Amino acid sequence: MSLLEIKDACKRFGGVQAISEVSFRVEQGEILGLIGPNGAGKTTLFNLITGAIQMDRGSVLWDGREITGLRPDLACKAGISRTFQVTRPFGRMTCLENVYVPLLENQPNLKGKARQQESARLLGVTGLAGKEAWLAESLNLIDKKRLELARALAAGPRLILLDEVLGGLNTMEMQDALKLIKSIRDEYEMTVVWIEHIMGAIMSVCERVLVLDMGRLICQGEPGVVCQDPAVIEAYLGEQADA
Amino acid sequence: ADTVKIGVVGPRTGGAAATGTAFEEGIELALEKINAGGGLLGKKVEVVFEDTAGDPAKAASGIEKLITKDKVAMVLGESHSSAALAEIDVANRYKVPLIIAEAWHDDITKKNYPYVFRAGPCNSGVVNENIIGFVKDYKFKKVAIFAENTDWGMGIKDLAEVALKKAGIEFMTIITERKSQDHYAELNKVKKFKPDLILAFVYGFGVHYLIAQAGEVGMIPGQALLLEGAGPPSLWPQFWDTVGKYGNLELFVSRMHEKVMLTKVAKDFDQAYRKKFGKAPTDYKSRSIYDVILIAADALKRAKSTDGDKLVSALEKTNLEVSSGMVKFGTEKGSYAYHQWQPPMLIIQWQDKKQVVVYPLSGKTGDLKK
Amino acid sequence: MEDLLLYLTNGVVMGTTYALAALGVTLIVGIMGIINFAHGEFYVLAGYFSALFAQGAGLDPISSMLIAVILVFFVGLAVERTLIRPTYGDELYSLIITFILYIILQNAYLVIFGPFPSKPPNWVSGASNLFGLFYYGNQRLVSFAASAVLIALFMVVMHKTWLGRVIRSVAMDREMASMLGVNTARVNMLSFGLGCVLAALAGVILTPVFPVTPTVGVGVSLTAFVVMILGGLGSFSGCIVGGILLGIVENLGVGYLSSGYKHLFGFVILILVLFFRPTGFFGQKQI
Amino acid sequence: MQAATTIGSGNKPALTGFTPWLVCLAVFALLPLTLGPYWLNSAIMGLFYVMMASSWNLLAGYTGQVSFAHAAFAGIGCYTSGILSAKLGLHPLLGLPLGVAMAALLSLALGALCIRMGGIYLSLTTLGFSEIVRIVIQNEYEITRGTMGLKVPFIIGPYSKITAFYLMLAVAVAMVGLIAWLVNSDMGLKFRAVLNDETAARSLGVNVTRARVFAFVISGAMAGLAGSIYGHYLLLITPHIPSLDLMFHVLAMAVIGGLGTLAGPVVGALLLEVLSEFVRHFSDKYHILVFGCVALLFARFAPQGLVGLVGDWWKKAGAKGGE
Amino acid sequence: MLEVKDLKASIGENRVLRGISLEVPQGSSVAVLGANGAGKSSLIRTITGLLKATSGKVLLNGEEIQNQPPHVISRLGVAVVPEGRRMFADMNVQDNLMMGAFLPRGRKMLDQTMEEVLSLFPVLKERLDQRAGTLSGGEQQMLSIGRALMSRPVLLILDELSLGLAPVIVQEIYRVLEKVRQRTTMLLVEQSVEMALRNTSYAYLLETGSLSRQGASADLLADPGLKEAYLGL
Numbered sequence A: 001m002s003l004l005e006i007k008d009a010c011k012r013f014g015g016v017q018a019i020s021e022v023s024f025r026v027e028q029g030e031i032l033g034l035i036g037p038n039g040a041g042k043t044t045l046f047n048l049i050t051g052a053i054q055m056d057r058g059s060v061l062w063d064g065r066e067i068t069g070l071r072p073d074l075a076c077k078a079g080i081s082r083t084f085q086v087t088r089p090f091g092r093m094t095c096l097e098n099v100y101v102p103l104l105e106n107q108p109n110l111k112g113k114a115r116q117q118e119s120a121r122l123l124g125v126t127g128l129a130g131k132e133a134w135l136a137e138s139l140n141l142i143d144k145k146r147l148e149l150a151r152a153l154a155a156g157p158r159l160i161l162l163d164e165v166l167g168g169l170n171t172m173e174m175q176d177a178l179k180l181i182k183s184i185r186d187e188y189e190m191t192v193v194w195i196e197h198i199m200g201a202i203m204s205v206c207e208r209v210l211v212l213d214m215g216r217l218i219c220q221g222e223p224g225v226v227c228q229d230p231a232v233i234e235a236y237l238g239e240q241a242d243a
Numbered sequence B: 001a002d003t004v005k006i007g008v009v010g011p012r013t014g015g016a017a018a019t020g021t022a023f024e025e026g027i028e029l030a031l032e033k034i035n036a037g038g039g040l041l042g043k044k045v046e047v048v049f050e051d052t053a054g055d056p057a058k059a060a061s062g063i064e065k066l067i068t069k070d071k072v073a074m075v076l077g078e079s080h081s082s083a084a085l086a087e088i089d090v091a092n093r094y095k096v097p098l099i100i101a102e103a104w105h106d107d108i109t110k111k112n113y114p115y116v117f118r119a120g121p122c123n124s125g126v127v128n129e130n131i132i133g134f135v136k137d138y139k140f141k142k143v144a145i146f147a148e149n150t151d152w153g154m155g156i157k158d159l160a161e162v163a164l165k166k167a168g169i170e171f172m173t174i175i176t177e178r179k180s181q182d183h184y185a186e187l188n189k190v191k192k193f194k195p196d197l198i199l200a201f202v203y204g205f206g207v208h209y210l211i212a213q214a215g216e217v218g219m220i221p222g223q224a225l226l227l228e229g230a231g232p233p234s235l236w237p238q239f240w241d242t243v244g245k246y247g248n249l250e251l252f253v254s255r256m257h258e259k260v261m262l263t264k265v266a267k268d269f270d271q272a273y274r275k276k277f278g279k280a281p282t283d284y285k286s287r288s289i290y291d292v293i294l295i296a297a298d299a300l301k302r303a304k305s306t307d308g309d310k311l312v313s314a315l316e317k318t319n320l321e322v323s324s325g326m327v328k329f330g331t332e333k334g335s336y337a338y339h340q341w342q343p344p345m346l347i348i349q350w351q352d353k354k355q356v357v358v359y360p361l362s363g364k365t366g367d368l369k370k
Numbered sequence C: 001m002e003d004l005l006l007y008l009t010n011g012v013v014m015g016t017t018y019a020l021a022a023l024g025v026t027l028i029v030g031i032m033g034i035i036n037f038a039h040g041e042f043y044v045l046a047g048y049f050s051a052l053f054a055q056g057a058g059l060d061p062i063s064s065m066l067i068a069v070i071l072v073f074f075v076g077l078a079v080e081r082t083l084i085r086p087t088y089g090d091e092l093y094s095l096i097i098t099f100i101l102y103i104i105l106q107n108a109y110l111v112i113f114g115p116f117p118s119k120p121p122n123w124v125s126g127a128s129n130l131f132g133l134f135y136y137g138n139q140r141l142v143s144f145a146a147s148a149v150l151i152a153l154f155m156v157v158m159h160k161t162w163l164g165r166v167i168r169s170v171a172m173d174r175e176m177a178s179m180l181g182v183n184t185a186r187v188n189m190l191s192f193g194l195g196c197v198l199a200a201l202a203g204v205i206l207t208p209v210f211p212v213t214p215t216v217g218v219g220v221s222l223t224a225f226v227v228m229i230l231g232g233l234g235s236f237s238g239c240i241v242g243g244i245l246l247g248i249v250e251n252l253g254v255g256y257l258s259s260g261y262k263h264l265f266g267f268v269i270l271i272l273v274l275f276f277r278p279t280g281f282f283g284q285k286q287i
Numbered sequence D: 001m002q003a004a005t006t007i008g009s010g011n012k013p014a015l016t017g018f019t020p021w022l023v024c025l026a027v028f029a030l031l032p033l034t035l036g037p038y039w040l041n042s043a044i045m046g047l048f049y050v051m052m053a054s055s056w057n058l059l060a061g062y063t064g065q066v067s068f069a070h071a072a073f074a075g076i077g078c079y080t081s082g083i084l085s086a087k088l089g090l091h092p093l094l095g096l097p098l099g100v101a102m103a104a105l106l107s108l109a110l111g112a113l114c115i116r117m118g119g120i121y122l123s124l125t126t127l128g129f130s131e132i133v134r135i136v137i138q139n140e141y142e143i144t145r146g147t148m149g150l151k152v153p154f155i156i157g158p159y160s161k162i163t164a165f166y167l168m169l170a171v172a173v174a175m176v177g178l179i180a181w182l183v184n185s186d187m188g189l190k191f192r193a194v195l196n197d198e199t200a201a202r203s204l205g206v207n208v209t210r211a212r213v214f215a216f217v218i219s220g221a222m223a224g225l226a227g228s229i230y231g232h233y234l235l236l237i238t239p240h241i242p243s244l245d246l247m248f249h250v251l252a253m254a255v256i257g258g259l260g261t262l263a264g265p266v267v268g269a270l271l272l273e274v275l276s277e278f279v280r281h282f283s284d285k286y287h288i289l290v291f292g293c294v295a296l297l298f299a300r301f302a303p304q305g306l307v308g309l310v311g312d313w314w315k316k317a318g319a320k321g322g323e
Numbered sequence E: 001m002l003e004v005k006d007l008k009a010s011i012g013e014n015r016v017l018r019g020i021s022l023e024v025p026q027g028s029s030v031a032v033l034g035a036n037g038a039g040k041s042s043l044i045r046t047i048t049g050l051l052k053a054t055s056g057k058v059l060l061n062g063e064e065i066q067n068q069p070p071h072v073i074s075r076l077g078v079a080v081v082p083e084g085r086r087m088f089a090d091m092n093v094q095d096n097l098m099m100g101a102f103l104p105r106g107r108k109m110l111d112q113t114m115e116e117v118l119s120l121f122p123v124l125k126e127r128l129d130q131r132a133g134t135l136s137g138g139e140q141q142m143l144s145i146g147r148a149l150m151s152r153p154v155l156l157i158l159d160e161l162s163l164g165l166a167p168v169i170v171q172e173i174y175r176v177l178e179k180v181r182q183r184t185t186m187l188l189v190e191q192s193v194e195m196a197l198r199n200t201s202y203a204y205l206l207e208t209g210s211l212s213r214q215g216a217s218a219d220l221l222a223d224p225g226l227k228e229a230y231l232g233l
């Protein structure tokens, strides 16, 4: 049984068919890449999975159980957490407090000192050590993305949905970040679905890639194979790929 | 203190703020008169006017402020029964005499508080001695009562219902919101009842709308006459603006009429008012407060003290001519007549914008037109 | 039957005036996302002005109404400039500011105009027999006609003119409109002014029937809010439907249920609508 | 709803630590020794407003929901307790919790109905609700005595302002304490998360609606408590308590004091109560007008309120001193 | 025509433009290329006045326009087809087009321009009364371009022209732009590099807020290293 299965998902916004008839599975323990041109519907897909928006048609199976349209907070408690492409920190709260919120909701047994230690640890893992007491709004964009990640991890999910977490990193930082993403799976034993436009990064980490275009799933498979797919080249990579 | 302080309570803001203005005028004239005569107890008299906004809670804290902070010798005034009913408790607790001028609810004196007096109309007096007499004497057969859902409206409605029932006169009652501006639907119900008299117990501008709309739907004049049970609203300057021609033949209860001067004080007041404000007095409440201040001054003079108990016994012995007659408070406990002096009331009809007294029959200045 | 007809007629007449008064609130909500609590206060101001000019200055009713509306327009512009502009994008803040403004204006009117009602002369007098069944005040009929015409005019302006197009485009996408050359700050100011003008128009049309006092504003605002939620926030057609619905419900309620609870019926309907159709009859977007 | 940043920023209290609070409390507790009955009355009113403004602030300042039904809940509390004690002879101390329960129950119903629809709807619905409450109280004459007001017994023992003062003081302190504890508790963390970013909070497992409704109910219950005690002090309860006028005072006090801070509403309520006595002395007519203008100036030019202003000034002075 | 000198801009803490200089000569058609998040849209938002420049200059026909509000800039004849189409969704197609001609220069020749635009995009002609929000993505993109043309711009800026469009439609649109090109200078931002290079005369390559390369489109098209640069690794 797959960890997550999407069946025939459809979503329309006014005149835009953002998602049409998308079906796929996510297997336990994999790192699944999700790519596609801007506006292809990647973020919308995340929103559908977490129940942030309701799908018009189709269903979501979680661990074989139907959870279509489950409220975001319940989806989180069921074990799916996510980051936001446009970061959404709790601006007027400190980094530590930002991480408290998911801990509080998902690991209520953790109290006082223990909670503080766990939060600090997560901030450390994501590279925010030393900034525990900063107001989240005073972080720069990259650190805000790190905070997103720390919060998503703190929810202790089985599946984590990452929406463009690498943007703005330089090559060195990128290497660390890729290590982190791998360790999320290997050490924390979480399954990862990851949207990123940086093909090199996707290729180096993901076992499998989905390609969305205009709301449709046009291709899926191993990264190397997907990159050679003419439809993907046409829609996403650009025709000069063969140049 | 180098002045004798008297407190006045009444609405200066809120829906009935017009009363506050009337009170202010009356106070000014009364103070002029008293201070020109040398004041009281060898000191000038000063009035502190506390706004109650027609709200009982505000009234209670207002009178408490007058007593505890301004240390007034007596408190006068009020035109809302609800506010007055709150004030009497406070006055009685602090043992400071309170003379109500224009709050009509029976309970105000019916509670028989020793420190509470009323030198003005009460509902029972107005209904039983005035309105029902009018209905009977002019032989009205079917009466529709329009009452606002306030204590005054509901209280006077209850009394009227009892009295009409006793007199064997057919009637119906409509309860309405004081602030409602549209009465078409209610008037429709009344119209089907085909009354020949409408008793309107709606205060303030609400009654203007009621009159205008009763006219528009063709009830008045012609099918029925309308008697407005409070009085002043029919005399306010805005009355004719709103009701237009439908105001003709409207009836209202009043304590004052330009031709009817019951006493010399009334004439003096009329003259002083015209001189001071350059117009004829319209809202009779300015004269009511004037009268009450004179009563208070008289009591202070005779008591030669500002002590509450001495003032009460002086008040109980009052025998003073004011503008609407000789004041004498009832002293027998057990009913609303205790510490109550009911001034004579008139029922006046507008005839071609002239006020014609049609009741009591003894004071008639013209015939009732239907 | 005859009763029902009267209640319906009166409901439609009153409802149309409610709709007119609510259009201004709807306009401002739609474009700026701001609930103007002081809406009724602008209605009252226009009412006072028109009475003042007609009676105090002896102008004819039409020009006094016109001047009143224009004056209120400028007051609206000034309020937008000084108080509302800093609140854009913060609905809490604008709620608080306009709520305070409502209290201030109401008390200022009391001080300035006194507690008395003011009313310009009626345009027409007398009453007409409708359907051969009952009499109905002529002034009401005329005011109803004027409201209906104004509402129709408003809809035409909104949908068929440049002004309307610009206002609607700003409501839909402020940034894009500015890229097409629209000065959105000015459109905001104008829209707020226009919202006030609609309040003022309702004011001058209705004061002959319902004279203004300093405290009637809050009732006007409340009615407008109820109408707006019934129709759906920001929807003009919803506003018209909501207004008429409210008028009819109130009249049927007074006619067949209890006359003391007239103002309650509207709120009860409101709660019902919120429960079963939270976006109102015509509402699509959640604000 | 991210927009609440200007006013209700959900900041940490400007005054931290216990000492200043304790000193103020001690001074305040000694007031009855020096004040005459008139000013004692003002102090009691001030305490009532402290409770109202603080509990409203819990809602507006900490979760970003502007409710106009706060006065209505105070009214529901005082009328429930008042009717029970005046008509059924229940002891006010028993009526009180029932009043609170009633306010909580109705706020739960109202909150569940409209909170899921967001900001403006909440404000407008609560406004409508508060009108309903006022109209019903006014019309159900037989039970509530309408505008005449209902006479209710004093809260406990014979009438005494001093008793009332200390009782109100104790309840107000407890209430502010509870609010302080709440906003610094886990629940408070959720409130602030919701205020900062609803969507993000939801995605991290926070049940946003429940947090909001919870705040709404707590604050409604607090208003109910404040209202019932106040009613039993006034001895006469009228539709003025559940009125928009009173609502305005509460709002103005919280805004002028500083939304989203613990000290703001307390300072605002006490200061403005005293100030309004002076203004009233100067002129009745202009009382609310002056009050309104002050509130408007604050809302427009100093949305962070008095406490925020003093805080800024303090910081600046500190920075200068440090140089 | 348009000249950008050492332009810098930030969104919050994030420095999205780190000193960009480029030139769009009169009558030319210039492309700006770059990976996602390189700052292309930010550049356009800064030129059109939606984003504040922290330093540097934008010159339109020699006149400094940086940090002017958008409506002032559009008055100078700059029209934008923004990223994400930005329809007035509840207005019909005709009203959307008319809004494009809101400024005097457009209004003067309203009927004529309308006819021209409708003949460029015959699909729109059939849908004048349809609500813009209900158009398909491709139709919306055409409407967005049509709306920009309605103002008779001297400079037309297009962001992510082919985004989410089927190749046939993209070709169609480029065909239309070719026609328009005769009277309008164009600056276009594209992700589909090849398309862009084939249809422009000069191109700039953006990487995390700075220019990494520039050159005549034809030269770049022939450069094998380009793909690597574009894909960011």
Ligand SMILES: Nc1ncnc2c1ncn2[C@@H]1O[C@H](COP(=O)(O)OP(=O)(O)OP(=O)(O)O)[C@@H](O)[C@H]1O
Pocket: A013, A014, A016, A018, A036, A037, A038, A039, A040, A041, A042, A043, A044, A045, A085, E084
């Ligand atoms: N709430 C919404 N209302 C209307 N349209 C929406 C909404 N959310 C997304 N869309 C539209 O749906 C489409 C897919 O958007 P989505 O955000 O999923 O794209 P994406 O693949 O994440 O793109 P990017 O790589 O740029 O992040 C776009 O056309 C977008 O405009």
Ligand SMILES: Nc1ncnc2c1ncn2[C@@H]1O[C@H](COP(=O)(O)OP(=O)(O)OP(=O)(O)O)[C@@H](O)[C@H]1O
Pocket: A038, A141, A167, A168, E011, E012, E014, E016, E034, E035, E036, E037, E038, E039, E040, E041, E042, E043, E083, E160, E191
């Ligand atoms: N509102 C915002 N807040 C914070 N950062 C932003 C915001 N908008 C854009 N950015 C960041 O600014 C940078 C440049 O964005 P921009 O939209 O200009 O890129 P682009 O080149 O147009 O990319 P695309 O191909 O996705 O359209 C990106 O790193 C992006 O994450």
Ligand SMILES: [Mg+2]
Pocket: A042, A043, A044, A085, A163
């Ligand atoms: Mg996305």
Ligand SMILES: [Mg+2]
Pocket: E040, E041, E042, E083, E159, E160
């Ligand atoms: Mg872009």
